[in-house]
Amino acid sequence: MSQWLPEDISTxxxxxxxxxxxxxxxxxxxxxxxxxxMLYFLVKYRHREGRxxxxxxxxxxxxxxxxxxxxxxxxxxxxxxxxxxxxxRQTLPETDIRVRVTGKQFNWVMQYPGxxxxxxxxxxxxxxxxxxxxxxxxxRVILSSExxxxxxxxxxxxxxxxxxxxxxxxxxxxxxxPGKYDIPCAELCGFGHGNMLGxxxxxxxxxxxxxxxxxxxxxxxxxxx
Amino acid sequence: xxxxxxxxAEAHHEPGFVRKYLFSxxxxxxxxxxxxVSLFMLIIGGGLAMLVRWQLAWPGSVIPGMGWVPEPYMVQxxxxxxxxxxxxxxxxxxxxxxxxxxxxxxxxxxxxxxxxIGARDMAFPVLNMLSFxxxxxxxxxxxxxxxxxxxxxxxxxTSYAPLSAVPAYTGVDWGQNLWCISIIVLGISSLMGSxxxxxxxxxxxxxxxxxxxxxxxxxxxxxxxxxxxxALPVLTAALGMLLMDRMAGTSFFIPKGGGQPLxxxxxxxxxxxxxxxxxxxxxxxxxxxxxxxxxxxxxxxxKAMAYSMIGIxxxxxxxxxxxxxxxxxxxxxxxxxxxxTMVIGVPSAIKVFNWLGTLxxxxxxxxxxxxxxxxxxxxxxIGGLSGIFMASTPVDIFIHDTYFIVAHIHYVLFGGxxxxxxxxxxxxxxxxxxxxxxxxxxxxxxxxxxIFFNGTFFPxxxxxxxxxxxxxxxxxxxxxxxxxxxxxxxxxxxxxxxxATQFIFAFNYYYSLYKGKKAEQxxxxxxxxxxxxxxxxPHGNFDAIPTVFRGPYEYSSPLVTEDWLxxxxxxxxxxxxxx
Ligand code: HEM
Ligand SMILES: [Cu+2]
Ligand SMILES: [Cu+2]
Numbered sequence: 001m002s003q004w005l006p007e008d009i010s011t012x013x014x015x016x017x018x019x020x021x022x023x024x025x026x027x028x029x030x031x032x033x034x035x036x037x038m039l040y041f042l043v044k045y046r047h048r049e050g051r052x053x054x055x056x057x058x059x060x061x062x063x064x065x066x067x068x069x070x071x072x073x074x075x076x077x078x079x080x081x082x083x084x085x086x087x088x089r090q091t092l093p094e095t096d097i098r099v100r101v102t103g104k105q106f107n108w109v110m111q112y113p114g115x116x117x118x119x120x121x122x123x124x125x126x127x128x129x130x131x132x133x134x135x136x137x138x139x140r141v142i143l144s145s146e147x148x149x150x151x152x153x154x155x156x157x158x159x160x161x162x163x164x165x166x167x168x169x170x171x172x173x174x175x176x177x178p179g180k181y182d183i184p185c186a187e188l189c190g191f192g193h194g195n196m197l198g199x200x201x202x203x204x205x206x207x208x209x210x211x212x213x214x215x216x217x218x219x220x221x222x223x224x225x
Numbered sequence: 226x227x228x229x230x231x232x233x234a235e236a237h238h239e240p241g242f243v244r245k246y247l248f249s250x251x252x253x254x255x256x257x258x259x260x261x262v263s264l265f266m267l268i269i270g271g272g273l274a275m276l277v278r279w280q281l282a283w284p285g286s287v288i289p290g291m292g293w294v295p296e297p298y299m300v301q302x303x304x305x306x307x308x309x310x311x312x313x314x315x316x317x318x319x320x321x322x323x324x325x326x327x328x329x330x331x332x333x334x335x336x337x338x339x340x341x342i343g344a345r346d347m348a349f350p351v352l353n354m355l356s357f358x359x360x361x362x363x364x365x366x367x368x369x370x371x372x373x374x375x376x377x378x379x380x381x382x383t384s385y386a387p388l389s390a391v392p393a394y395t396g397v398d399w400g401q402n403l404w405c406i407s408i409i410v411l412g413i414s415s416l417m418g419s420x421x422x423x424x425x426x427x428x429x430x431x432x433x434x435x436x437x438x439x440x441x442x443x444x445x446x447x448x449x450x451x452x453x454x455x456a457l458p459v460l461t462a463a464l465g466m467l468l469m470d471r472m473a474g475t476s477f478f479i480p481k482g483g484g485q486p487l488x489x490x491x492x493x494x495x496x497x498x499x500x501x502x503x504x505x506x507x508x509x510x511x512x513x514x515x516x517x518x519x520x521x522x523x524x525x526x527x528k529a530m531a532y533s534m535i536g537i538x539x540x541x542x543x544x545x546x547x548x549x550x551x552x553x554x555x556x557x558x559x560x561x562x563x564x565x566t567m568v569i570g571v572p573s574a575i576k577v578f579n580w581l582g583t584l585x586x587x588x589x590x591x592x593x594x595x596x597x598x599x600x601x602x603x604x605x606x607i608g609g610l611s612g613i614f615m616a617s618t619p620v621d622i623f624i625h626d627t628y629f630i631v632a633h634i635h636y637v638l639f640g641g642x643x644x645x646x647x648x649x650x651x652x653x654x655x656x657x658x659x660x661x662x663x664x665x666x667x668x669x670x671x672x673x674x675x676i677f678f679n680g681t682f683f684p685x686x687x688x689x690x691x692x693x694x695x696x697x698x699x700x701x702x703x704x705x706x707x708x709x710x711x712x713x714x715x716x717x718x719x720x721x722x723x724x725a726t727q728f729i730f731a732f733n734y735y736y737s738l739y740k741g742k743k744a745e746q747x748x749x750x751x752x753x754x755x756x757x758x759x760x761x762x763p764h765g766n767f768d769a770i771p772t773v774f775r776g777p778y779e780y781s782s783p784l785v786t787e788d789w790l791x792x793x794x795x796x797x798x799x800x801x802x803x804x
Contacts, residue, residue: 004690006705016619023617027610034606041584052788053781054586058526070574074567081617082560088619089556148388149486151626155692155705160622164553166480182705186626186694188381190395191307194698
């Protein structure tokens, strides 16, 4: 089972995965329980000559139990989800690694702040379809779109967020493992949707510094590593 | 309406061919018309699904037998990316708006409501006839989109703006316009239908048919009609705005002109979530009736069943945002939508447990109809449970817009709604046509469908967990999806078998229509009023309007020696004992 989720390379990924498995076990248990119970009833109470069905309109105690038990489980899941969600989406950690990612039909345009470390100035560095980040530092991605809605998906970092034209949406993640990973688009954006693919390159701090210096994408002394 | 129902129904002269089979105002014929047209649409919608599946398993390869399809749809038998988008868009659109809704609401609603509440016809028979013809017009407009220049709509059945709002973004022009117009027209039809259903159920119940003596199918159709009445106008308004953006230069949804893309999503899902219940509530009603009849038991917790449907309908209006967790909506709102979504899980859980309770202690007959009802319960269970993953906002981050969602949709809509539809057709076929469907063929169809259904859709969960996005033309394009391609092969082989299996149903249906065993008046020994009418019922339904003495599920009542006790049977003073 665990190899089914793609490898996680983010700091909050394990929280998401844990919640996933918790729900997986709860629903799996409920599913198998109900199906077994149903099968048992089907065999035990199959029609046989001479036996009559029990005449019953229900049982209030039972109904109260099976209303309250799922309700409690749902409330519990709601609270546990809420705190993970708040961590991922409601509190953006401070960081000096900020990148603007703009979706357009059918590419991701990455915009790095350049040597002054400030996004939106003349020395910004642009690249298509390649996002470079270091390990061990939160990365803030400012998402927008030029034309239609796209969805920025980092399967390995457990991050997905629509990029909506006319808005800037900020998300973050912190990578833990160097490597090269896919950045597909997860929202239908036209006939090129299925070819819209960028790459996330995660560097260790030293190689990130080298990359940033070479591309002049970040001020190397300040935020580079 | 000028035409008062009773007066119309008393006119017992046999109408001619045109009045009887085409422009009929008889609710039963209108129900059958909806069924016939929808089953035809099922073939188109299913065929499109096969194309989608073929492409996903063997991207870019030639599809055998499709060489005749002209460009730009297919290029020498292969699917282009643009046509791929059209294929899944129209698959979903057709399945939702022209198969599941018209069968559940148009066919079963029309056929069953007057018969089961003991009325002679709908409150407004002419409006009823119009609702069918307007729906047919809508279907023709939708199909016309396939032959206009630029091709048919390709923005997904959700038609998210601005993709759908600016022709240049998809290259589709009239196809998308027709898509909007067709669904606006369909909205008019269902408005007529739902007004009719609500009026009929409120006003025309037979003497003694109190609210809590109504069969659960009727409850479900009543609640569905209210949902339709309130939800579809929202969609109609949104579609009107979308059309204006496309054709009249407005910018409701286009940021360049000051519009808001998320406005479309809010409007769409404010309709779309209740729509999901429109497609499942009648199926729940059908399954409840079938389970009680073939377990020979009263439904377990009848009132809880009715109240939980009402609860689902109410709560259904405040959870639309759970489709938008990753859309850029405020994260705080995400939390409140998550909580309301978790709450709406409770009535669904109640229903599943009550169905189990109905089986408990029963005397279960495994007819084809019952098998479909049992499949409904178990598959709806899986679909409902997979919904919990999406309700949890952090988990939804990962599985949103993946195949996990596609799996979920199909467990609910195919495993749920379509199984209930097959069950309902098999069960009421004798009342509709006066003949029985063949049980052997029915069971073969059932078991193959059940096996291939699970073979097709269960592995889609695995794809989704692996991160496989939905609506992508070529999964082989992504490194992280390469290991999943064998799963795609497996799914497609099962899907093709699943599609082929449906021809058994089609054969059984038409064969039984002409050659099936003649049906008795009440072949299943059921309690509800439709079985009191002759088989098939004449125009006007009943010789005399029945009087109702008890609830619809008095199976195995100790008051009588048989294991069934029809709603209209007068036991004298003893009747008072049962409720
Ligand atoms: C033989 C049976 C069916 C097969 C093989 C099938 C297959 C598919 C596939 C492969 C997709 C996903 C396309 C994509 O996103 O890449 C899809 C989407 C969908 N299908 Fe089906 N389907 C079947 C029956 C049904 C039925 C009975 C319904 C009933 C309403 C239905 C409703 C939908 C919906 C709503 C979508 C969502 C489309 C979207 O939003 O992307 N399907 N189907
Ligand atoms: Cu896309
Ligand atoms: Cu919903």
